[in-house]
């Protein structure tokens with residue numbers, strides 16, 4: 271027996287979604303057969319659909335709603351090697367009060383930070399992080415040797431469980447792109463299942479798991495579609511495009527292809543999976559294109575923080591400028607928003 275057939279016959283983790291959809295005989299081979307049986311993406315058609323959705327205009331009244339919706343759906347992010355507790359405190363202050371001159375401005379969904387910054391984010395949020403607090407802001411932590419994903423399994427799992435123990439509500443993990451692109455789907459699958467288990471808290475609840483595909487390294491839409499199915503089958507609560515550290519990061523066609531998988535999964539199982547485009551989304555007008563694409567592909571009910579997020583470090587600033595322009599009739603200029 272060759273290594274390949276040995277591996278192909280290897281049982282993969284008995285994740286319940288995959289058992290339900292693929293069946294009880296869950297092996298590297300059956301997983302691969304399933305993923306390789308997913309129809310390919312018509313790239314020209316996908317890009318044409320995304321371009322058409324991106325040209326839809328929205329009325330001024332809808333624009334106010336759209337801007338507030340973008341804020342509510344934002345994971346306000348800082349993921350720099352130079353991050354400090356002070357920078358995280360500033361980020362949290364902005365998350366809680368995005369525009370001190372307009373207290374009607376909604377809060378963001380979450381702040382997204384490196385794992386070692388979680389205690390600082392939790393402390394700065396204070397009661398805004400209490401269970402059931404009105405306008406509660408979640409703490410999301412990137413984990414599993416973000417952004418490369420190149421570390422041992424044990425390091426990735428302790429990265430995850432440390433962040434959860436420190437109070438992270440959400441874990442943004444990266445998949446092993448090397449294993450995925452080599453066709454070792456079972457390895458990627460098992461790792462997601464293990465990370466999900468590391469998201470478990472002592473009380474039996476789980477931090478929400480976002481599975482970052484890093485689509486800019488996956489080369490084809492077929493791979494993006496296959497990785498999306500893999501992430502969902504293994505137990506991801508969200509599928510996320512990118513780390514923000516690789517170009518291209520989020521694009522509308524890639525996000526549309528992921529939304530189509532989420533739509534198909536919902537039709538197949540009735541279950542709703544979230545989507546998070548992240549990286550390079552900086553302008554309100556671009557974020558609005560994403561809102562339209564979500565509404566037209568999976569429906570407006572997805573436009574809530576449990577099912578859709580923007581991962582972005584500077585988008586909020588542009589949204590605040592546009593919001594000020596809409597309410598005051600004039601453009602205040604970038605001096606009126608804080609520069610992070």
Ligand SMILES: O=C[C@H](O)COP(=O)(O)O
Pocket residue numbers: 347349382512513514515548549550551581582583584585
């Ligand atoms: O997940 C979020 C990204 O890392 C942020 O990327 P950005 O700085 O391009 O907005």
